[in-house]
Amino acid sequence: MPTDRSFHLRRLWLLATLAAPALSAQEPRLAARLSPGTALEVQHLVDSATRAALPAEPLIQKALEGESKGADSARIVGAVEALLQRLRIARRSLGSGATEPELVAAAAALRAGASPVTLGALRSLRPDQSLVVPLSVLADIIAAGVTPEQAWSSVRDMANTGAGDAAFLALRDRLTNTPRAADALPPEARRPPTEAPPASRPVRP
Amino acid sequence: MRDDELLEEDPMLAAVVRELRRPVAPTSQAAERALATLTGERRRRRAGWPLAAAAVLVIAWSLSHMSDAARPVRFALQAPASAQVTLIGDFNDWDPHQIPLHARAGEWSATVRLRPGRYRYSFVVDGSRWVADPQRAATTDDDFGTPTSVITVAH
Numbered sequence: 001m002p003t004d005r006s007f008h009l010r011r012l013w014l015l016a017t018l019a020a021p022a023l024s025a026q027e028p029r030l031a032a033r034l035s036p037g038t039a040l041e042v043q044h045l046v047d048s049a050t051r052a053a054l055p056a057e058p059l060i061q062k063a064l065e066g067e068s069k070g071a072d073s074a075r076i077v078g079a080v081e082a083l084l085q086r087l088r089i090a091r092r093s094l095g096s097g098a099t100e101p102e103l104v105a106a107a108a109a110l111r112a113g114a115s116p117v118t119l120g121a122l123r124s125l126r127p128d129q130s131l132v133v134p135l136s137v138l139a140d141i142i143a144a145g146v147t148p149e150q151a152w153s154s155v156r157d158m159a160n161t162g163a164g165d166a167a168f169l170a171l172r173d174r175l176t177n178t179p180r181a182a183d184a185l186p187p188e189a190r191r192p193p194t195e196a197p198p199a200s201r202p203v204r205p
Numbered sequence: 206m207r208d209d210e211l212l213e214e215d216p217m218l219a220a221v222v223r224e225l226r227r228p229v230a231p232t233s234q235a236a237e238r239a240l241a242t243l244t245g246e247r248r249r250r251r252a253g254w255p256l257a258a259a260a261v262l263v264i265a266w267s268l269s270h271m272s273d274a275a276r277p278v279r280f281a282l283q284a285p286a287s288a289q290v291t292l293i294g295d296f297n298d299w300d301p302h303q304i305p306l307h308a309r310a311g312e313w314s315a316t317v318r319l320r321p322g323r324y325r326y327s328f329v330v331d332g333s334r335w336v337a338d339p340q341r342a343a344t345t346d347d348d349f350g351t352p353t354s355v356i357t358v359a360h
Contacts, residue, residue, distance in 0.1 A: 029298060033298075058295075061295045061298070061299065062348070064298050064299040064300075065295075065299045065325075065348075065349065066348065066349055067299070068293060068299035068300070068301065069299075069335070069349040069350075069351050070349075071348075071349045075348070075349065078348075079348035079349070082348070100322075101320070101321060101322035101323065104322060104323055105322070105323045105357075108323055108344070108355075130321065130360050132321055132322055132323065132357070132359075132360070133321075133357055133359050133360070135323075136323040136355075136357040137357070139323075139344075139355075140342050140344075140355065140357070143342065143343070143344060144342065165359035165360055166359065169357065169359060172342075172357075176342050
């Protein structure tokens with residue numbers, strides 16, 4: 001019947017119209033490398049990140065890393081989900097002006113054990129400078145075995161001096177190249193932890 | 206001979222002089238043309254300002270983003286007994302086929318241009334063995350249980 005055919009055609013057109021944005025937004029690397037089910041789940045997380053104005057690329061890289069390392073679907077999705085959560089916390093702590101590299105470094109610091117409050121405090125100390133290196137150094141120092149409190153103390157003290165990126169990297173090298181990294185902390189970093197920094201400090205919007 | 210005498214003697218010259226001496230009132234069209242010429246000139250002059258301002262902004266933006274430019278980073282691994290080493294990480298979709306290292310005197314190396322940031326990576330030796338970079342810090346944020354290193358590219 002012509003009326004039925006017309007109705008079906010209109011319905012198909014409507015479906016195609018609605019599905020078009022979703023299909024066009026699908027990340028081809030996920031579809032090419034992951035199983036369909038895993039790709040779909042990761043895509044949902046990527047979409048969620050995009051809606052929250054969070055960077056999608058770190059999530060995609062995490063999924064591709066998992067695929068490359070032969071991880072199963074649950075592990076890949078779990079890792080991407082956890083990273084998304086850390087990126088959310090990083091964004092809240094650093095403010096909406098945080099760049100993608102800053103968020104990635106902040107997520108690494110959080111993963112290592114840094115407190116979200118310290119991220120905001122670091123932003124307050126360096127409002128107009130990139131936090132990529134200080135945050136990455138914070139992550140590395142904690143990963144090397146320094147307690148998060150001591151590591152933050154070192155990074156904070158260095159930030160207070162207005163040190164540049166090279167000084168932060170030198171601090172990291174000094175601490176991480178020593179077998180017992182905590183023993184190599186500068187004297188001022190050895191005092192008892194005074195954390196956490198005041199949450200009332202302004203955070204760059 | 207005076208001018209008046211000349212004009213009296215030559216009627217044609219007199220007519221020309223009369224015509225030249227006749228006062229001429231500007232028409233409305235002439236006034237509009239003159240105005241259009243003037244304002245057009247001003248418009249052209251004004252049109253140059255946005256271009257200059259845009260050029261200044263572009264230069265300022267370029268200068269402020271110069272520190273974000275990619276820079277060469279060398280990756281190297283001592284693996285004299287290996288037949289193949291590739292670099293894999295956050296900067297190449299974790300694709301073991303994208304960045305093969307080249308061997309020289311037992312050292313495998315490659316130079317990659319990276320923007321400032323924190324990158325996780327690893328070497329894949331002989332297609333299957335994952336090896337962390339002994340020259341750089343290992344990372345704890347590996348979710349998949351393989352050796353992974355981290356590099357921080359500064360601004």
